Every structure is written in structure tokens, then in C-alpha cells.
Amino acid sequence: MKLHLQRHPDNPIVKPGKYDWRKATVFNPGIIQANGKVYLYERTAGQLRPFICYIGMMESEDGVRFRHSADQPVFTPEMAGSIYGSVQDPRITALDGRYYMTYAYRPFAWSSHPTGVGVPESFQTEFPGFDGDPQKNQTRSGIAISDDLYHWEHLCWATPLELDDRDVVLFPEKINGRYAMLRRPLQYVGPEYGTDKAGIWLSYSDDLENWDSDTLIAKPEFSWENNRIGGGLPPIRTSEGWLVIYHGVETLHEADRTVIYRAGAMLLDLEDPTKVLKRSRAFIMEPEAYYEQFGLYIPNVIFPTGGYVEEGWLHLYYGACDTAIGRASVRMEELLEFIDQHT
Helix, strand or coil: CCCCCEECCCCCCECCCCCHHHCCEEEEEEEEEECCEEEEEEEEECCCCCCCEEEEEEEECCCCCCEECCCCCCECHHHHCCCCCEEEEEEEEEECCEEEEEEEEECCCEEEECCCCCCCEEEECCCCCCCCCHHHCCCEEEEEEECCCCCCEEEEECCCCCCCEEEEEECCCCECCEEEEEEEECCCCECCCCECCCCEEEEEECCCCCEEEEEEEECCCCHHHCCEEEECCCCEEECCEEEEEEEEEEEEECCCCEEEEEEEEEEECCCCCCCEEEECCCCCECCCCHHHHCCCCCCCEEEEEEEEEECCEEEEEEEECCCEEEEEEEEHHHHHHHHHHHC
């Protein structure tokens, strides 16, 4: 049985252009459904050298035809602490009556040179006050907050400065009275961590700033994720457990950094999400359409970061080749059955 996610016929539904800060690329959106609308938070860039990324905001009544909510980004590197930085890959969660955005942050943006074959060649950029030391330019993750979805401010850091730690995703409710998040610390690799490739970890907090109880919940196990795995959109509560959609990276050829990004799925226990109840051995989605196989930045990429459930359908939003944004849909019943059959 192959799971078929229905690509929307208007894909890619969001493309680069219109404003200088998004004329090069748009991808990896955060999504939330609220107030009778669908809000989309796009990662954007106006150029690749330096690859300074911003977060723009769009909204839609039907989840397909989006318009910009503002002609400027709603979250910028300067708001996170550096005018030379980059803010990336937002995920949006509604929790306790407020809205939270987790995002990845690099204080000094890289300069990227796509090869058209695999992962781009990227180099540290010269900026005032930066000596080019990559250890001083790790990607950490932050949390921004909003009461109205339009105005955002940095709240706190979710990961430490010394770690390259991204793909941070908040659960949409507290677990046993505590905040919970998924994360992907690149340095948590080796015998002492129980995995030889970067995996998905779960941490708890009482205040969103101090996190503990780091637990490895999933590591790369299958050939289609032999490089690394990382969290996607915020977990979705179902009767069978927390549905986690994640990305898996397969390295095909190390010399030219040829990879494929696909989407996978697992179910976590509702009361103790460190327990994986089911995990599909087969991916649920891979690059098939032209815009998923060829793009400006990196070919063969499906990167799910947002979605919502409506009338029994999961509408999944994803970055395609780090170039544009697509939407794909699947019946929840069919998806859960697929996970069950392939566990």
C-alpha cells in the first residue's frame, strides 16, 4: 500500500517575488488555522549571498489563495538580536490562549552557492564584529510570542548558545502540567547519546526557557533517513496518540552532497510522548512533482513544517526545494491506517 497525498492543483501555492525581502526564495512555512482563516508564516530571502532570511505573513480564507498581511516581514533577524543574522523555519502553536512561534536563528547569515545537484556550498560571510569562526555562529532556536498573530516579539531561547539545535516544535498543550518540545541537537551523537546520527529528542520545561529531561525518542533507522531526521509541524492530538510528521534525509552520494528529503510519520503516547507507539517504516511522501525535484536552492526536497486538520483531512504545508511552498492533503483515517500497516 502506497500512501497518496493529494498535491493541490495550484501548487506551488506560494512563490517568491513581489517584495525585495522575498524575491529569491520562500519556503518552510508555519501554519495555523484561527478566526476562520489560515495564517501562513513564510521563511523568505531576497538573495543568497548573504542568505539573510526573514519571516513574512500571509492569510487566506481557503488555505490555498494567500495574500500578504503586511508589506514587511513580521519577524526579522534584528528582532532576534542581529541585523546580520537569519531567522528560519517557523512553526506556530496556539497554547493557553496565546500564539508561539519557534524559529531557528543564526547570528550571522551564511552565503550560499547552489550546485544544482545537492546541498549548496555555504560559507561564513564577513560581517562587522564577526571573525568567521563557525563555533560562534551555531544555529540555535528561539521562541517568539503574539496575542494577535500579526505582532510578534522574541520571548526566550529554547536551546543553548553552544549547540546547533533546530527543528524545535512545541506541543499544542502541556503534558502533565509542563511544556513539551521536540528538538534536533546535531551534537547529540555518539555512544553516550545512543545514536550515531542526529535524531529527534523531547524536552520539558516549566517556563519555556529552562528545558530538561532530554530524551531521545527517535533516531534514523531506515535507508530513506540514513543522514538525519528532524521534527516537522507541531504534533497533532489523535485518539491513537500524538501524530508527529517529520522529515528524513537520505544521502545518495557524499562527494557531491546529493540528498533526498522525505516525510515520515509516527505516533507518540498522549500521556508520555517519550514513548513511540507506532512508527511507519515507509515514508509518507517524497519528491515527485517537478517543483519538488528541481528548484533554486536544493533539489529533491519535501520539508513539512505546518498543517491543520479539517473535516477529517490533514492539510500539510511544506517547503519544496527550499524555493516555494506546496500543500498536500490526506484523509486522517487513511494516514493512521498506513502508519499501522507499516509499523
